[in-house]
Amino acid sequence: MNCHANKSIECTVSQCAYHCSDANFCSLDRILVGTHEANPTQDQCTDCMSFRKK
Template structure:
């Protein structure tokens, strides 16, 4: 799996985690929010996350 050095990631449970490095393997990610107005980092997430099976 090729890592994308422009997208850092430490979520080992994601199927797109580069496994041998702390990077994502996707070309791009989709960032989503949980509230009408995101005012803190906790109000956002990576919408591209998929659990490793």
């Protein structure tokens, strides 16, 4: 698989089209992180908005 792992972005979401399946890194140059909460209080409140289904 030809995946350019961005060593600055670790990720374990293997279901994402941008995930390097042989290593836990994202292949994008940059990602957008957001939230689905009005008032985020913990890590579970944040989301990778760059996620795309494989």
